[in-house]
Amino acid sequence: MSVSASESPVPARPLPAAADVVVIGGGVAGVSTAYYLARAGVSVVLCEKGRVAGEQSSRNWGWVRQQGRDVRELPLMIESLRCWHDLARQVDEDIGFTVGGVTYLSETEADLARHEAWLASVKEFQLDSRMLSPAEVDAMLGRTDRRFLGALHTPSDARAEPAKAVPAIARAAERLGAVVLERTAVRTVDREGGRIAGVVTEHGRIACRSVVLAGGVWSRPFLENIGLSLPQLAVKSSVLRTSPAPKLCESTFGGVSASIRPRQDGGYTVARSGASRFDIIPAAFTHFRAFTPVLRREWRKIKLRFGRPFFDALGQRSWREDQMSPFEAIRVWDPEPDHAVLDDVMRAARSLYPQLADAQPVERWAGMIDVTPDEIPALGPIDAIPGLFIATGLSGHGFGIGPGLGYAMAQMVRGEPTFIDLSMLRYARFQEPGGIRSAAEA
Ligand SMILES: Cc1cc2nc3c(=O)[nH]c(=O)nc-3n(C[C@H](O)[C@H](O)[C@H](O)COP(=O)(O)OP(=O)(O)OC[C@H]3O[C@@H](n4cnc5c(N)ncnc54)[C@H](O)[C@@H]3O)c2cc1C
16 A cells, blocks of 8 residues: 655645534545535535545545446436536536436346446436447447447446546636635544534634535545544455557447546546455454445455454544544545456457457556445435534446535534425434345335
């Protein structure tokens, strides 16, 4: 694991004394929330321990998809796609947003059945998703061998360039009046009479009435330090990008052994879904029962090991506000990619996608994905501490849903009804008997 540790203790800008709202975390969840709050005229400060989009939000594949979503988060994703269309115009920068469609290849009868079942389950949402015939798939991929039994395809799905999009939304939020502070870790919240009165950062206090915790994998330790539980674990996922290669069509493609997205630079982002490494940390034991169904389903693809995070920051459970927090110890989590997995993924990609035959891998990286036991986000107020909200647990598909989530969080924090019902995603479900259900049980 390589970690870019405390780069500088100096904040990029002076700390404001007060704001209406402090957002913790400069990933897509936090940045989108700050953007929509600022657009509504709310005074908002966003604190990011490292750099905006340094973690998951720049390391992801860049898929903005409705296809394949859990029906409990699909309504939010449908709205989020609308937000992406608006943002592509509003941020006034190129974010690589392209409606090119998403296609999941059906390599086996089991894939075909799973894709058809998903299509049947989302009929009421009237998406433009449909099954493609083997001949249609071949035409898209430039093949003639009928290797695939079909595919699930959603033409209205999209993609964006993660490393450009989230920083661009942050800059747009700043133009609307938000204050974005990098190299500013929030150690804890400050309370008066039980409710939020501010945050304590490594550089001092900011008074505020509301806090939105959008800390990605760091949300669980942040909450544990103030006596709250969040069943959320971190799994490592590795990715590579290739040199420029021919583009046969605009769609991104998902296959069991390799998935690809065309990039603006002419290459492809290549990875394998679910090929993750899960480091066993103390929290894994605390929440083991809640996660058993996910681990049982994914155990073939997930490698378990007692990794360094067991002993380092993600394992630390308590600190005081005048002590250095784990968030300062690891400014930007930059884990070492799994090279053996990526070598295998590249071989598979060349076999599945003819356009990659001569493409060379030119960069590899990894990211730590935050996962909840039911693999859907946790959004909304935490009743035990009035004024505290969370927007976390995006479970490996939060890049696409981030802008819609930010829109909804801004409504919640302002005390307005949200544009869609988000009760399925409430934090309280984790404490309710039977509150954690898989997509199949929902
Ligand atoms: C390899 C990979 C591929 C993926 N592919 C896709 C995809 O194609 N499509 C899709 O929709 N999703 C995808 N995802 C998931 C998506 O990237 C994440 O769900 C999303 O980016 C999470 O956003 P976030 O804002 O919640 O977290 P993050 O982006 O991780 O941001 C959290 C931020 O909070 C900061 N922070 C934490 N604690 C503190 C603190 N106390 N003080 C200050 N700052 C703090 C961190 O430094 C971090 O920058 C992928 C993820 C990975 C890793």
